[in-house]
Amino acid sequence: MSLPAELEQLAAPALLEWALGRYGNRFAISTSFQNEGMVMVDMAARINNQVRVFTIDTGRLPEETYALIDEVRARYGIAVEIVFPDHGEVERMTSRHGVNLFYQEVAFRKLCCHVRKVRPLERKLEGMDAWAVGLRREQSPERAQVKKVEELDGRVKLSPLADWTRQQVEEHLLRYQVPRHALEAKGYPSIGCAPCTRAVQPGESERAGRWWWEQDGSKECGLHITPTGEMRRQLDVLVEEILIDH
Numbered sequence: 001m002s003l004p005a006e007l008e009q010l011a012a013p014a015l016l017e018w019a020l021g022r023y024g025n026r027f028a029i030s031t032s033f034q035n036e037g038m039v040m041v042d043m044a045a046r047i048n049n050q051v052r053v054f055t056i057d058t059g060r061l062p063e064e065t066y067a068l069i070d071e072v073r074a075r076y077g078i079a080v081e082i083v084f085p086d087h088g089e090v091e092r093m094t095s096r097h098g099v100n101l102f103y104q105e106v107a108f109r110k111l112c113c114h115v116r117k118v119r120p121l122e123r124k125l126e127g128m129d130a131w132a133v134g135l136r137r138e139q140s141p142e143r144a145q146v147k148k149v150e151e152l153d154g155r156v157k158l159s160p161l162a163d164w165t166r167q168q169v170e171e172h173l174l175r176y177q178v179p180r181h182a183l184e185a186k187g188y189p190s191i192g193c194a195p196c197t198r199a200v201q202p203g204e205s206e207r208a209g210r211w212w213w214e215q216d217g218s219k220e221c222g223l224h225i226t227p228t229g230e231m232r233r234q235l236d237v238l239v240e241e242i243l244i245d246h
């Protein structure tokens with residue numbers, strides 16, 4: 001697969017239009033319904049209201065996220081596809097390490113994210129050629145190099161908002177009266193699972209409320225940036241135990 005280099009220069013609506021035209025039903029937006037995801041859903045629905053949208057329901061989402069999923073369904077007429085983790089993997093992980101294993105150590109937290117997010121995403125992507133996510137380079141040092149278009153394992157991953165500022169996101173939401181996540185107004189600029197997200201204090205970074213108890217490790221779940229080195233090795237061992245521990 002060879003993609004034109006010019007795609008990297010396309011503005012977000014043009015890139016989404018290109019993906020919808022090229023991949024049709026084998027393209028989808030992946031979102032956890034934060035502001036960036038909502039901008040993409042709104043933008044894509046204006047181009048083609050048949051756009052597919054999916055979300056990973058980890059089983060630990062805040063109630064406000066479920067409310068927003070229903071709002072998206074009603075507002076845009078989109079049947080949001082819900083992706084669950086494998087129940088056997090979750091059962092084995094929580095029976096072995098506890099339901100709140102993520103507070104114990106970083107490797108357990110990465111395991112939980114891997115089982116509840118990364119593996120379900122991998123399964124979902126098996127039926128697709130391309131997907132779009134709401135990453136912005138401004139969000140964190142780890143995301144500063146995000147490309148708008150990249151090829152991963154034979155699929156195309158799009159980050160149409162990679163070069164957007166927070167202000168641009170805000171302007172789109174206001175201009176089109178896009179529904180917003182209710183936790184945002186309570187001081188949550190970044191929202192994930194309920195036990196792993198808190199409000200941020202003035203002056204803190206956007207992602208400071210994610211896994212706030214961790215002093216080391218990146219503020220990433222593995223969906224976009226894969227662990228490396230010793231953390232990768234630890235994670236591989238823990239995942240293997242879950243997969244074979246029948």
Ligand code: SF4
Binds near residue numbers: 110193196221
């Ligand atoms: S964010 Fe927390 S609860 Fe959600 S998958 Fe990751 S560790 Fe598990």
